[in-house]
Amino acid sequence: MNTVQRNIVSGLKQHVVYMVVLALTLLFFLYKGLTYAFIGSYVPLGFIGAIVIFLLLASRRSKKAFKRMLGIWAILLMVWSVVRLLLILVNLFIKPIPESHVSEQLDVLGGLISVLFLLGAIYLLRYRKNLFEE
Amino acid sequence: MKYIAYIIICSLLLSSCQQASYDGEGMVGVLPAQKAAYQKAIVGQLSGHEALPNGLKIKSRWSSAERGLSKDYLKELITTLGLEAQEQPYTAPNLNPAIDLILDPFQGTNVYAILPATNNSSDYIVLGGHYDSGKRNAPGAIDNATGIALIYSVAKELSKWQHRNKNIVIVFFDQEEEELIGSTAFAKLLQEKPWNVHSIHCFDMVGWDGDKDRAMEIFSGSASLIETYKTLAQEQNVPIKDIKIDPVGYDNSSTDFDVFVPFGFNVIGAGECFYHRDSSPYKDTPDDTYETVDFEYLLSCSNLIERIIKKMVSE
Numbered sequence: 254m255n256t257v258q259r260n261i262v263s264g265l266k267q268h269v270v271y272m273v274v275l276a277l278t279l280l281f282f283l284y285k286g287l288t289y290a291f292i293g294s295y296v297p298l299g300f301i302g303a304i305v306i307f308l309l310l311a312s313r314r315s316k317k318a319f320k321r322m323l324g325i326w327a328i329l330l331m332v333w334s335v336v337r338l339l340l341i342l343v344n345l346f347i348k349p350i351p352e353s354h355v356s357e358q359l360d361v362l363g364g365l366i367s368v369l370f371l372l373g374a375i376y377l378l379r380y381r382k383n384l385f386e387e
Numbered sequence: 388m389k390y391i392a393y394i395i396i397c398s399l400l401l402s403s404c405q406q407a408s409y410d411g412e413g414m415v416g417v418l419p420a421q422k423a424a425y426q427k428a429i430v431g432q433l434s435g436h437e438a439l440p441n442g443l444k445i446k447s448r449w450s451s452a453e454r455g456l457s458k459d460y461l462k463e464l465i466t467t468l469g470l471e472a473q474e475q476p477y478t479a480p481n482l483n484p485a486i487d488l489i490l491d492p493f494q495g496t497n498v499y500a501i502l503p504a505t506n507n508s509s510d511y512i513v514l515g516g517h518y519d520s521g522k523r524n525a526p527g528a529i530d531n532a533t534g535i536a537l538i539y540s541v542a543k544e545l546s547k548w549q550h551r552n553k554n555i556v557i558v559f560f561d562q563e564e565e566e567l568i569g570s571t572a573f574a575k576l577l578q579e580k581p582w583n584v585h586s587i588h589c590f591d592m593v594g595w596d597g598d599k600d601r602a603m604e605i606f607s608g609s610a611s612l613i614e615t616y617k618t619l620a621q622e623q624n625v626p627i628k629d630i631k632i633d634p635v636g637y638d639n640s641s642t643d644f645d646v647f648v649p650f651g652f653n654v655i656g657a658g659e660c661f662y663h664r665d666s667s668p669y670k671d672t673p674d675d676t677y678e679t680v681d682f683e684y685l686l687s688c689s690n691l692i693e694r695i696i697k698k699m700v701s702e
Contacts, residue, residue, distance in 0.1 A: 289487050294480035297487050337489060351522055353450050354565050358490050 258312045261319055264384035271380055274373050275323070278330055279305065281370075304329070316385050323381040330374035337367040414460045415467055416440035422544070423686050426536040429464065430594075430685075433457065433518075433535060434528035436677035448520040448527050454495065454561060457518050461498045461535070461559050468542055470500040470557075477572035493568045495561035497576075502542055502555040504700075510553040512699055513577070513587040514538045515570065517563030517643055521671030528677045529594035529667045533685050534658065535559060537593050540689045541696055551700045553585055563591070563643050564671070570643035574650050586612060586699065587654040588692070589644040595659045595667040596684040602626035603688055604663055607655035608634035608648060616655065619695050625687060628663045657692065659684070 254262070265272040279301070286298030304326055311322040337359070344350045344359040415432070416439070418425040431437035435446035439460065448457045462472035475497040481487050498518070504510070516534030520527025542557045561569035570589075577584055586609075596602075605616050605627060613629050620627045632639075637648045644656030659666050669675040 285488075285491075288478075289480055289492060292478050292480055292492060294484055294487050294492075296484040300488060333488070340489075349523065352565050353454075353523070354493055354562070355490060356523075357451055 255313060257315055257319070260316060261312050261384070268380070268384055271377070271384065274376055275326075278326070278370065278373055278377070320381050320385065323384075324378055327374045327378035327381070330370055330377070334367045334371035334374060338364065338371070341367065413441040414439045414443070415463045418467060422540050422689070423682060425543075426540055426685055426689065427682055429536040429539060430528055430532040430680055430682075431677050432460065433532035434526035434675075434677050436526070436528070446526060447524050448518060449523045449525060449564075451494075454519050458496050458498055458561070461518060464539060465498065465500045465557070468500070468502070468539070468546055470502060470542075470546075472498060472500050474498055475573060475576055477569070479568050479572060482566055493562060493565065495569050495572075497558055497560050497569045497573050499556055499558035499573070500542075502546055502551070502557070504554045505549055505551045508551075508553055509581070509583050510585045511556055511582045512553050512585050512696060513556045513558060514541060514590070514696070515558040515560055515573070515587065515643060516590040517560040517569065519560075519562055519564050519569075520675070521564040522673075524673045525671055526673070526676050528675050528680050529659075530592050530670050530675055531563070531590070533592065533594035533680060534590035536685060537590050537689045537692060541693045544693050545697060545700065548697060548700070552702065553700045554582075555696070555700065560643050567640055567643055567646045570646045574646050574652070577652070578650065584652055587644075587647050587652050588696070589642065589647070589654065589656045590658055590692070591642045591644070591656065592658045592661060592667060592670070593688045594680040594682075594685050595665065596681045597665050600626055600665075601684060601687050602628050602660055602663075602665070603657055603691065604628045604630070604660040605655055605657045606630040606632055606644065606662070608632045608637070609653050609655065612653060612655040615698070616657070616695060619698065620691055623691055623694065625691050628660055630662060657688075 282297065282301040286301045290298040308322050311318040341359045341364045344356055350356040350359065418428050432439055433445055435444045438444045445453065445457055445460060447453050465472035477495060479493040481490055481492065516538050517531050518535055521530060538557050542555060545551065545555060558573055560573060563569060603625060605613060607613050613631060617627045634648050639645045642656060644654055647654040667675060667679060669679055
């Protein structure tokens with residue numbers, strides 16, 4: 254672990270809520286990735302693997318790079334949440350999706366999960382600067 | 388923001404509370420002894436025309452809850468044959484890998500049972516049909532409660548036959564209407580089993596005969612299977628409309644039959660004349676009801692298939 258990484262870890266330890274939100278979002282996609290990898294689909298695992306690798310590489314480089322990568326992760330989470338919310342709006346209020354496998358995931362519960370992730374993404378984006386405040 | 392998150396988390400916890408699942412007893416009841424009558428009972432129960440003995444109704448087999456109820460019903464239906472019902476739960480990725488990022492995988496359950504040969508045989512004949520229905524609120528009487536009733540009647544009659552040189556597997560596939568997910572999972576299961584699969588017979592929609600010609604439609608890449616069906620159909624004065632398909636590079640995805648072809652199985656699909664334009668106009672609609680089923684046609688097809696399978700099993 255180099256000096257930059259030690260500072261990042263220290264910053265995360267001082268901002269426990271941020272660390273928990275970041276960890277939960279990463280773990281959610283890691284779980285998804287492993288679940289899909291087990292049944293032969295590797296796109297989700299590849300996606301989260303790339304995110305984790307870029308986060309690690311950025312953490313070795315500089316605080317600025319790590320902050321930028323956190324911002325990218327937050328934006329990707331927002332895109333994911335918004336796409337799901339749009340599909341849920343269509344499914345619930347415009348035209349129900351005929352496939353039950355899709356329709357049942359894009360329901361009120363799916364909407365709540367998506368809103369939760371959207372809020373988490375906004376939080377990660379907004380408060381990432383706080384990690385490195387002196 | 389903090390309070391909004393707390394409210395959402397509490398809502399998630401409350402909505403994740405599961406309802407107790409039904410234990411499956413008392414779903415089929417005592418079926419009539421006569422073939423035509425029990426076929427009507429099965430189609431009636433699966434399409435919500437009749438309530439189950441426990442008071443529940445299977446109004447549709449579209450949602451995961453409805454398919455779960457249907458699965459329990461089918462397991463109990465199988466036990467009325469004196470067979471052990473088995474489940475094949477499966478998980479499958481979405482058809483487009485990008486969708487895997489947005490949604491959870493497919494999850495479903497095939498239900499199957501084995502009517503053993505009367506001697507020590509490693510040969511298997513598979514009779515399969517899907518049990519889900521195509522759209523929300525679709526009772527799925529013709530598509531495909533009729534296929535299930537046909538398979539059940541063939542198995543029931545063959546269970547009385549004492550010269551079975553082959554084992555018979557009856558299987559009810561889940562999620563056919565969502566791109567053949569269940570049958571794909573079952574095809575993979577067959578590959579893992581040390582079974583010598585003689586042939587696979589898939590039945591999808593066996594309840595419409597608008598022109599009253601009693602014709603069945605069959606499609607296969609196997610000339611021998613087509614010939615067997617045609618010969619026995621001729622003896623019973625049942626017209627056969629056949630479609631010979633080329634298995635090499637076969638890439639259709641309209642019914643369960645299609646998934647077995649690329650795996651190299653000897654497979655035939657049979658049912659009402661879908662491709663010859665004499666098929667239920669109510670497929671995948673709330674109007675696919677018990678009242679639209681031509682039960683005489685279903686019985687005629689069932690009798691033919693029973694003869695065909697009996698011949699194959701005796702060889």
